[in-house]
Amino acid sequence: MPxxxxxxxxxxxxxxxxxxxxxxxxxxSPETRRKVLHAVKILAYAPNSAAKHLRTLRSGKLLVTIPxxxxxxxxxxxxxxxxxxxxxxxxxxxxxxxxxKSREDHYGLMLQRREADGLIFFxxxxxxxxxxxxxxxxxxCAPVVYGCDFEPGLCxxxxxxxxxxxxxxxxxxxxxxxxxxxxxxxGPPDSPSSRDRLLGATDxxxxxxxxxxxxxxxxDFSIESAYAAVNHLLGLRRPPTAIFCFNDEMxxxxxxxxxGRRLRVPEDLSIVGFDDIRFARHMNPPLTxxxxxxxxxxxxxxxxxxxxxxxxxIVPATVTLxxxxxxxxxxxxPAVEASLMQHASTA
Amino acid sequence: MPxxxxxxxxxxxxxxxxxxxxxxxxxxSPETRRKVLHAVKILAYAPNSAAKHLRTLRSGKLLVTIPxxxxxxxxxxxxxxxxxxxxxxxxxxxxxxxxxKSREDHYGLMLQRREADGLIFFxxxxxxxxxxxxxxxxxxCAPVVYGCDFEPGLCxxxxxxxxxxxxxxxxxxxxxxxxxxxxxxxGPPDSPSSRDRLLGATDxxxxxxxxxxxxxxxxDFSIESAYAAVNHLLGLRRPPTAIFCFNDEMxxxxxxxxxGRRLRVPEDLSIVGFDDIRFARHMNPPLTxxxxxxxxxxxxxxxxxxxxxxxxxIVPATVTLxxxxxxxxxxxxPAVEASLMQHASTA
DNA sequence: TAAAGCCACTTTACCGGTATAGGTTTCGAT
DNA sequence: ATCGAAACCTATACCGGTAAAGTGGCTTTA
Numbered sequence: 001m002p003x004x005x006x007x008x009x010x011x012x013x014x015x016x017x018x019x020x021x022x023x024x025x026x027x028x029s030p031e032t033r034r035k036v037l038h039a040v041k042i043l044a045y046a047p048n049s050a051a052k053h054l055r056t057l058r059s060g061k062l063l064v065t066i067p068x069x070x071x072x073x074x075x076x077x078x079x080x081x082x083x084x085x086x087x088x089x090x091x092x093x094x095x096x097x098x099x100x101k102s103r104e105d106h107y108g109l110m111l112q113r114r115e116a117d118g119l120i121f122f123x124x125x126x127x128x129x130x131x132x133x134x135x136x137x138x139x140x141c142a143p144v145v146y147g148c149d150f151e152p153g154l155c156x157x158x159x160x161x162x163x164x165x166x167x168x169x170x171x172x173x174x175x176x177x178x179x180x181x182x183x184x185x186x187g188p189p190d191s192p193s194s195r196d197r198l199l200g201a202t203d204x205x206x207x208x209x210x211x212x213x214x215x216x217x218x219x220d221f222s223i224e225s226a227y228a229a230v231n232h233l234l235g236l237r238r239p240p241t242a243i244f245c246f247n248d249e250m251x252x253x254x255x256x257x258x259x260g261r262r263l264r265v266p267e268d269l270s271i272v273g274f275d276d277i278r279f280a281r282h283m284n285p286p287l288t289x290x291x292x293x294x295x296x297x298x299x300x301x302x303x304x305x306x307x308x309x310x311x312x313x314i315v316p317a318t319v320t321l322x323x324x325x326x327x328x329x330x331x332x333x334p335a336v337e338a339s340l341m342q343h344a345s346t347a
Numbered sequence: 348m349p350x351x352x353x354x355x356x357x358x359x360x361x362x363x364x365x366x367x368x369x370x371x372x373x374x375x376s377p378e379t380r381r382k383v384l385h386a387v388k389i390l391a392y393a394p395n396s397a398a399k400h401l402r403t404l405r406s407g408k409l410l411v412t413i414p415x416x417x418x419x420x421x422x423x424x425x426x427x428x429x430x431x432x433x434x435x436x437x438x439x440x441x442x443x444x445x446x447x448k449s450r451e452d453h454y455g456l457m458l459q460r461r462e463a464d465g466l467i468f469f470x471x472x473x474x475x476x477x478x479x480x481x482x483x484x485x486x487x488c489a490p491v492v493y494g495c496d497f498e499p500g501l502c503x504x505x506x507x508x509x510x511x512x513x514x515x516x517x518x519x520x521x522x523x524x525x526x527x528x529x530x531x532x533x534g535p536p537d538s539p540s541s542r543d544r545l546l547g548a549t550d551x552x553x554x555x556x557x558x559x560x561x562x563x564x565x566x567d568f569s570i571e572s573a574y575a576a577v578n579h580l581l582g583l584r585r586p587p588t589a590i591f592c593f594n595d596e597m598x599x600x601x602x603x604x605x606x607g608r609r610l611r612v613p614e615d616l617s618i619v620g621f622d623d624i625r626f627a628r629h630m631n632p633p634l635t636x637x638x639x640x641x642x643x644x645x646x647x648x649x650x651x652x653x654x655x656x657x658x659x660x661i662v663p664a665t666v667t668l669x670x671x672x673x674x675x676x677x678x679x680x681p682a683v684e685a686s687l688m689q690h691a692s693t694a
Numbered sequence: 695t696a697a698a699g700c701c702a703c704t705t706t707a708c709c710g711g712t713a714t715a716g717g718t719t720t721c722g723a724t
Numbered sequence: 725a726t727c728g729a730a731a732c733c734t735a736t737a738c739c740g741g742t743a744a745a746g747t748g749g750c751t752t753t754a
Contacts, residue, residue: 001461003710014734019712029732047457050406050708053397054739060439069426070625075417082416082443086453091410091462094441096429106433112393114348115438223629253627259380269391278417282570282599284631350740366742376702380724398740401709698753705746710739717734724728 002043005223012040022047022190031241062305063116063340065107067123071221072267073247073294074122074278077147080298088306097123105129118305119145123192125151129168136281141308141316147301149192149320157257157308157316159300161323163193166243166290169325170272173235174242175209178333179270183233184216185226185250194221197246215240219250226253234261236267242270248277251287251330274330276326285329293321349390356388362416362547368643369394409652410463412442412454414470418568420594420641421469422428427645432541435653437464443468452476458490465490471537473498481612488655488663490653494648496539497665504655504663506647508541508670513637514591516672517619520635523526524554525680526617529561530580530587532597544593549693550665562587566597573600580617581608584685588681589617595624597632598677615678632676 008015013032021028023035028036034310037047053059062085066074082092091114093124095107108129119130121144131154134142138155145221146158161340166320174182184201187194200206202214217229233240234257245251251273255265265285273280276291298317307313352572355362360379368375368383375383386392400406409432429439440463442454455476458466464547466477468491473481481489484504491507521529531548534541547553549561560584575590580587581604589672598620600611610616612632620627636691647666654660670690 001459005710011352015710016712016735017733018398020733023712032733041707044459046456048401049457049460049462050404051399051739054395054710054741055403056710057397057739063443069429070419072417072419072422075419075422078441078445079416079445084444085487087448091457092441094411094429094439096426098426098430101681103433109393110396110438112348113396114392115396139726228698234695253625255631256629261522278628279599284602296506299718349740361741363705363742367703370742374702379702386751395740397708399742401711401740402742404709507710696754698751699730701749703747705744708742711729712738714737715735718732719730719737720731723729724725 003048004045005044007036007039007045010043011036019047024116027116033301058116059114059117059186060089061091061093061116062118062162062302063093063095063107064108064120064122065097065104065122067099068099069096071249072214072290073249073275076294077122077298080295081302082298084299084302090302090306098290101127108133109322117309118145120145120147120301120305122147122149124149124192126154126156140314143305143308144304145299145301145308147223155316157299157304157313157318159304159321160193161292161297161321162201163196164200166273166274166292167197167246168203168206169323170197170244170274170290171201171209171212173205173325173327173331174244174270174272175212177242177270177331179242180239180334181213181240181242182215183212183230183243185219185229185233185243185245185254186216187219187221188247189218191200191221194246201244217244221247221250223249223253223256227257228252228253230254230257231260234258234263240269242272242331243273245273246274248273248275248280248287249288251280251289255283255287255330258269264304266330268335270331270334272331280326281328285328291324291334292322292328296321349392350395351392354383354386354390358383365429366394368472384631404461406437406461407436407466408440408465409467409649410440410442410454410457411467412444412451412469414444415444415613416443418596419626420596420639421427421620422625424469424645427642428649431646435649437653438647440591448474451600455480464656467492467494467648468617469494469496469512469654471496471539473501476568487661490652491650491653492648492655494644498539499590499681502663504651504665506644506651506666506668507540509640509643509667511547511550513621513639513670514548514593515550515553516593516670517544517621517637518548518559518671519557520551520674520678521591521617521619522559523679524589524617526587526589527558527681528560528585528587528589529562530577530590531561532566532576532580532590532592532601533563534566536565538568541593548591552661560587568592568594568597569601570596574604575600577601578607578635581605581610583585587616589619589678591619591621593621593635595622595627597621597637598627599630600609602630602677603633606627613677615682617678617681619678627673628675630677633676635678638673639673640670643668647653 002016065341104127108127149156219225219229275287275289276289280287351362356367451474455474496504566572566576620636623636627634
């Protein structure tokens with residue numbers, strides 16, 4: 001593995017010149033440049049990154065932590081992050097929290113050791129070590145960006161959709177179809193986005209909604225938890241005619257529960273999801289859902305973080321990206337009997 | 348951000364002592380150790396990783412490249428990798444190839460620059476820069492491990508299942524159920540694992556198989572390609588009674604094609620997948636498939652790579668992990684008419 | 695009693711780049 | 725011919741750790 005000295009010797013120049021040929025070629029004469037590049041090629045030289053990082057005090061890496069890699073919601077986000085980071089000359093360090101607190105502090109330390117220049121955090125709550133770092137930087141920006149969720153009290157930037165409006169849009173869709181008894185399968189209570197979706201979904205002030213009943217089941221964003229919750233809902237004396245799940249995986253669980261009870265979707269039961277993961281359109285029936293621009297969320301977090309790192313952004317910024325209701329085959333007006341029953345019971 | 352000098356000064360010792368307290372505490376007296384640790388705590392000191400890496404010529408990072416992050420097949424693999432790497436003191440650098448050659452060489456260079464100590468490669472073909480590195484190291488090991496696939500001619504280690512046997516097991520299952528006309532939806536021809544599965548699936552020498560007809564459709568592991576392929580198969584004059592897709596996502600596409608033609612699965616058409624991704628059991632009907640131990644594949648690649656890095660392994664090793672046929676609801680004996688037709692036509 | 699060994703630490707060279715200051719050459723203007 | 729400034733290059737300090745050699749005082753050994 002050759003170093004810069006060997007290249008310099010071979011090209012007959014100083015190491016500084018070699019360095020400059022590779023980082024700012026325009027300030028070196030064409031002739032010298034040619035000689036150096038030739039030597040670089042012959043020796044297959046590539047600058048050692050540790051040395052570079054030590055001298056420049058930048059690592060060229062962004063740390064990204066994800067609560068659960070297995071969730072397909074994060075795949076396009078990660079792709080957006082990885083692609084943008086690479087095109088801006090950064091590499092991505094991946095941390096999978098697996099919902100484990102002890103792993104979180106491990107990754108918090110990596111920021112302190114400067115193994116990464118910044119952190120893109122997906123999850124509910126910053127690990128303690130990072131929160132301290134953020135608090136220390138306040139009111140200026142620490143190199144930390146929240147994706148999707150964000151802690152209201154904390155001085156951090158974030159990129160997300162309007163979850164209140166998203167939740168409201170899902171329910172508005174069901175309401176417009178005629179549903180008046182709606183089951184809701186929420187995420188865990190410590191998830192800010194789940195809280196917001198619930199807020200929007202059940203907002204009694206929402207214009208045009210009257211005579212709606214909600215039955216809220218707490219779940220945890222997993223297929224299994226939603227299956228159990230929906231199974232319970234369908235076993236009620238007066239089951240809901242529609243169900244809004246706070247993510248698409250839980251909608252899969254809801255579909256399974258419906259199959260299990262020989263209910264047809266959407267004839268007997270309408271189902272709405274959230275996220276529009278890649279598989280939503282391939283479910284049976286294709287899933288109506290609130291789409292999040294996942295790839296753009298990923299891209300947005302990187303851009304925001306790079307703005308902070310370069311000093312272009314000083315004060316924490318919040319970016320809200322648009323969501324979109326995608327109507328597919330899993331929602332329809334409630335069956336006549338159901339709406340009659342509903343009518344009779346409220347009369 | 349304090350450095351080791353400030354800690355040394357505060358503790359009244361030399362920097363070397365501070366360094367040793369943190370890396371080999373046992374060779375320092377308890378009293379000195381206490382003083383140093385106290386100073387470390389007060390200053391919130393964390394060793395700069397670039398400096399450490401420069402001196403030790405190790406980066407503590409493993410580069411992992413994935414052809415497509417969106418494929419849920421890779422999620423458990425990545426989780427296994429990340430978890431094992433972290434527990435062994437390594438961090439994971441993520442590269443998403445997105446089937447793009449130009450990105451591949453970018454990541455090849457990272458090895459040369461020593462931004463990572465080793466590479467875990469998922470995909471068909473090593474990028475040129477890495478292949479050169481491997482060739483240069485031959486017949487010893489380069490710090491490169493193939494996951495799932497592997498290039499036969501190349502001197503690299505790999506971790507995978509026996510794809511020939513897996514393909515054979517899938518077809519044996521269908522054969523045992525009575526299917527004699529089997530559609531096969533393969534991956535792209537440049538994928539070694541797809542080639543192997545095809546070999547096993549259509550092996551005419553396989554004991555006990557007689558009078559089986561195969562119709563092979565080339566696809567590319569995507570839902571859409573499989574949908575088109577299966578749609579074509581089902582439109583044939585004598586369509587197959589069972590279909591073996593070389594991954595589970597393609598089985599999803601096959602299911603969709605069956606729904607589209609109002610066929611019941613498994614009554615009218617049996618479907619077998621490969622991989623046993625997390626969603627396989629949640630399809631409608633639950634998918635019969637060949638399970639790969641994905642998490643263990645991930646763990647295995649890390650262990651193998653660390654063995655190479657530590658010098659414990661000198662010669663390239665190949666690890667074959669067990670696969671398993673998981674029978675769920677998507678396979679059943681062919682309908683009577685179909686088998687009669689089959690019988691009549693072969694008589 | 696000198697030599698050798700050991701302990702617990704300090705000193706220092708070094709990893710491989712880049713930033714910076716300073717030196718040399720070139721060339722047009724005076 | 726002399727000067728000045730730009731263009732281009734070199735020498736070197738420095739980034740922050742760690743490995744290895746060195747130190748001083750003590751104990752053990754021949």
